[in-house]
Amino acid sequence: MVYELEGYKKKLARAEAIYAKSKTTGKPEGARPTNKIGFLGLIGKKVDSIEYYNAKINEVTPKLEVEQKVTRKEKQQNSALVFFTSRVAAAAAAQSLHAHIVDKWTVTDAPEPRQLIWSNLKIKFFQRQLRQYVVYVLVALTILFYMIPIGFISALTTLDNLKKLLPFLKPIVNIAAIKTVMEAYLPQLALIIFLALLPKILMCLSKAEGIPSQSHVVRAASGKYFYFIVLNVFIGVTIGGTLFSTFKTIQKKPDSIVSILASSLPLNATFFLTFVALKFFVGYGLQLSRLVPLIIYHLKRKYICKTEAELKEAWFPGDLGYGTRVPGDMLIVTIVLCYSVIAPIIIPFGVVYFGLGWLILRNQALKVHVPAYESYGRMWPHMHTRILASLILYQVTMLGYFGTKIFHYAPFLIPLILLSLTFGYVCSQKFYRFFRDAALEVACRELKEAPNMEQIFRAYIPPSLSSEKIDDEDYEDALSQVSRSGSFV
Amino acid sequence: MVYELEGYKKKLARAEAIYAKSKTTGKPEGARPTNKIGFLGLIGKKVDSIEYYNAKINEVTPKLEVEQKVTRKEKQQNSALVFFTSRVAAAAAAQSLHAHIVDKWTVTDAPEPRQLIWSNLKIKFFQRQLRQYVVYVLVALTILFYMIPIGFISALTTLDNLKKLLPFLKPIVNIAAIKTVMEAYLPQLALIIFLALLPKILMCLSKAEGIPSQSHVVRAASGKYFYFIVLNVFIGVTIGGTLFSTFKTIQKKPDSIVSILASSLPLNATFFLTFVALKFFVGYGLQLSRLVPLIIYHLKRKYICKTEAELKEAWFPGDLGYGTRVPGDMLIVTIVLCYSVIAPIIIPFGVVYFGLGWLILRNQALKVHVPAYESYGRMWPHMHTRILASLILYQVTMLGYFGTKIFHYAPFLIPLILLSLTFGYVCSQKFYRFFRDAALEVACRELKEAPNMEQIFRAYIPPSLSSEKIDDEDYEDALSQVSRSGSFV
Incomplete structure (x- = not known):
């Protein structure tokens, strides 16, 4: 709902800008922008954009507020952010075992609020492990066998096939210059698209692992991408041929890997x-x-x-x-x-x-x-x-x-x-x-400035739950703790 | 010195017991036991045991006391036992990183006083790691190649060689019955001795790893012994021949291990x-x-x-x-x-x-x-x-x-x-x-009985430093902490 509302707000601002511009360039009363309300704005009834989005915003806002209230009160998740007034206690708590069954109660350092991935925070210990292994297998398969689907797609998207499937391309394709370029690049097209999309795919896969911090996701994706380019660019180019057949040779004669590399x-x-x-x-x-x-x-x-x-x-x-x-x-x-x-x-x-x-x-x-x-x-x-x-x-x-x-x-x-x-x-x-892990010795050092606990706490309110008029009673617990601890140093 | 003193005390008690017994069995005034003071009690001057040991004890005791005092005051080691009055703090401290360079300050749970290995307590982080790997290599070599030195010794200790080296055995060995038994068991003798000594050897090796707790040493030795008997008894007997040649086959064809086992x-x-x-x-x-x-x-x-x-x-x-x-x-x-x-x-x-x-x-x-x-x-x-x-x-x-x-x-x-x-x-x-690691949830639980901190602290005084008349001033620090915390719950 938050994203929906934000989308409407953006579209409203846009419609208003178009309207204002049309006033200066066209007729003085301007041309009110319109849009269709059906699928992707392509079909359906034509409406006045500014009025339509205003109405939509007025409709969604109270709904969102109600939903936020309900969520805060009732939809508690099985994970929590704990705020400490002592850095040593926080450092020790993040490194200690809390329940004697490990997966009953797991703790980590909280990432920065701006890099927290909220949807991954609530994932349980073993689900996270399972997701991790599934992703590892998927990545390994991608790295080793990505040439198979790409080769398949390349075989299908020849110039002749393209002409058959998309007959309106025929006049363009038949021009000699374009034909030469197409013939050179078309077989590679699937590969080029795959390579361009790969970092994004790996990022999504790393996110699907259930890592709750953005920087860790980037690190995980970076590690996967490193394996991909080392195996495919460095070793792939060096050894030549498909990686898979080389791996079969290496599996049969494990000693041969060094000499294969050295001679190639x-x-x-x-x-x-x-x-x-x-x-x-x-x-x-x-x-x-x-x-x-x-x-x-x-x-x-x-x-x-x-x-x-x-x-x-x-x-x-x-x-x-x-x-x-x-x-x-x-x-x-x-x-x-x-x-x-x-x-x-x-x-x-x-x-x-x-x-x-x-x-x-x-x-x-x-x-x-x-x-x-x-x-x-x-x-x-x-x-x-x-x-x-x-x-x-x-x-x-x-x-x-x-x-x-x-x-x-x-x-x-x-x-x-x-x-x-x-x-x-x-x-x-x-x-x-x-x-x-933070070392206790370092956590013991005095801070130059006492952090504002309320500000920190407010930074960790998820974006979907924050609103201008926040009712403090919902966060009473945390806030009262902050005020009780009073002059925090 | 402590061991020396203890030895003298035991020997004195023994000499007195012999003297007392000789009074009841022999002449009424008894025979005062004597011993020689040279190597292993075999050579040297003959002296009256009771007088001699009494003199020795009187000589060593003050020396020991002086030495203990000096040790307590000056020979501080680079490791310490820390006593906590809160179980949660102790559990958290044992699991947290203390200095940001890991090997500068390492912590573990203290083992029970009676299973603490004092000589291993002071070993530093990387020395302990190094010792561990050296021991692992030694154990692996022992497990894989122990037949080589044993075969060598067996080849040397044939009955004929034995007769040449120890000619006084000749009349015994020439008896037919003994000869048969000897011929059957002599080639195995080295192996039998090795197998009998192996647990002790592994125990010493595990202790040499630098593990500071007796139970952990036993666990480490047990793990090593398990590898030995599984490899040599189970797999060794099954596959037959020397393990080493089998390993070479397996290294060449890694797939073959399962089929070798299954067929043998x-x-x-x-x-x-x-x-x-x-x-x-x-x-x-x-x-x-x-x-x-x-x-x-x-x-x-x-x-x-x-x-x-x-x-x-x-x-x-x-x-x-x-x-x-x-x-x-x-x-x-x-x-x-x-x-x-x-x-x-x-x-x-x-x-x-x-x-x-x-x-x-x-x-x-x-x-x-x-x-x-x-x-x-x-x-x-x-x-x-x-x-x-x-x-x-x-x-x-x-x-x-x-x-x-x-x-x-x-x-x-x-x-x-x-x-x-x-x-x-x-x-x-x-x-x-x-x-x-102890879970904080468990450490939080209330104890039925408050432990006596002074008693616990005294239990951790190393045996070589404990004496009847302990001067508390040397342990002032720890004791004053205990008394200051007062009624500990």
Whole structure:
């Protein structure tokens, strides 16, 4: 209902803007905008937009208020946000076992209010686990077998089939230039669409896991995307052919993976060199000039946006998009490391990529993009693990590569791999837990400023339940606790 | 020094008992016992025992007291026992991260005072991890390659070699009857000694891991022993030959493990049937009659024990010996489950084994043995995991066995295995954590009786530092805290 109401409000503002504009450009009394009330505004009775939306808003608002009241009073969910007046107590409570049956009462740190996913908050312990495994299986299937449906679709959407199905395209398709382009790109079309949609699909899948915090969902999607691009771009291109048949070989002879990789890597050095160069020429160029958003903004301004609010929304740069940016950069790390011995010319490319990245992305992060949430550095261990995994993959392939070159001192590399593994293990043991749990020592430190508990509490009222005239009696419990604790320090 | 002093005290008591006895049996003035002060009491000057030990005790006691004082004041270790007056605070503190670098400050629940291993308490986080891995590698090597040194020793200790090395044995060895027995058992001698010592070796290795609680050490040793007997008795006997060569086959063809097991199992059914029957006839018979301890007690009483205290010590039944009993029983579970389909006659044997076990061991646990510590049920998840692992091993071998019999409905067993895995996973998630961490809900419950904090605190003074006339000023800190908290509830 909240979304419905918001939609009506937006449409009303839009209709009013159109009406106001028509007054200045056309007849002085203006042309009142109209719309059809049926499916997607295409069919049904034609009505006056401004009147219609006003009526709709007046109709929905009281309904929403009643619903909000009922929800607050009766539809309690099986999860709660607990507010503490002591940081140490909060830190200890978030890390302790509460009921002796684990899934009866689970606790986590609350994410920021703006990144809380309300619909996932109430999911129970084992349902969350089950969803996680189902999603993992789905993602694994997608990563390994995505070529099958795409190949199928590609086979169907040939130019001849298209002509048969959509006969009105015939005159266009028969032009020689267009025909050549179509013939070149049509087989790839399904793949291109799939690759463009993949981050969104992975995001939806990660959300379906039941993770209640937006930053964690992004992290989960980023991890999945990393597996996809490493397996399909790096290993897929390197080994060539379908991944599945390679996996069958590896399953039969588990020792062969290193030698397969090592013998295939040198053949693809040029490809990956171009890949890295392209990434920083085109990728950073687009990122810095923000050409695509600029075009989209101007198109939107001309044809779609009518109100100030819509224009602002079209201009809004959004956040940095960690979900695709991080795995992309991790892929470059992997490629540059793995090829650094085989084709050392890739090293300056890698240096330029990350050097430019430091300059450009720092600028973008500080001056262009608007962070949507604050995850308190939880992306750090995620990236650190993957960089270390790349490093170890590099050392193993280097060992294999030296092996194929019959370099007799190659076994001296084995301690290096063991050292890297030890380093990763020590880091994960020593540092990672603090990203997950707040240390009591840190929670003990005095704050410079006492937080306003009521403000914090109000920030956690879900958007669908917040209204201008909030009746405090519904939240009496929490508020009275706040006032009782009085001068909170 | 404490051990030295205790030794002298015991020997003094013994010498006095011998003297008292000699008065009643021999001359009225008695024969004062003497001993030599050199190596092992075999060489050196002969002295009067009672006078000598009295002098020694008088010499060591003040030294010990000085040393204790110095230790208390100056030799502080980098670990501490923290006493809480609130159970909830204690439970929360034991589960929370304290410093943001994990290994700077680690916490665990304190074990009972009588099962605390003081020397392991001060070991640091990463040293403990390192020790653990070193021990794991050592145990894995022992389990896989223990036949190599034993075979080597067996080859050396033939009867002919023995005659050459120890010529005084020649007349005995040449008797026909003894010769036959020796020839039969000598090659096995090293193996028999190794198997008898193995639980003790594993116990020492587990202690070397740096685990600070006795019950945890026993659990760790029990887990290692389980791997040893399953690999060497169950799988070793089944597959036959050396384990190592089988592992090489499996490494080359990872799929083959199930079919190897399934095809070798039926051949050994009789062996394992006898094994289980022997275990309950001989094992429980010995356990119930306590024949071996009885013989040892009477031998000790006749030849060694002189004082009341020594007699009591000889009679003391000890605890149940979970370190070898649990893995032994787990092995029977594994054998009975795995053969239940191949040779169903084993099922009644298994029922009798565990039925008798319930009757006999309950009696022994309640009325004979004296528990050395209380681990609050932490053995439960240990055994539960292993029973489940046996169940799944059984289901997998059953599937393989049906496969070799070309039984077409065998794949219907696959959901059963998946269900077992799910069951194990759910159990581990739902219940295991409560065995490790105290739930706040439980810690909140009111106690029937307020514990005496001073008594608890005194129980945790290490035996080497406790003396009759303890100067409280050294423990001022802890004691003053206790008295300050006053009437503790």
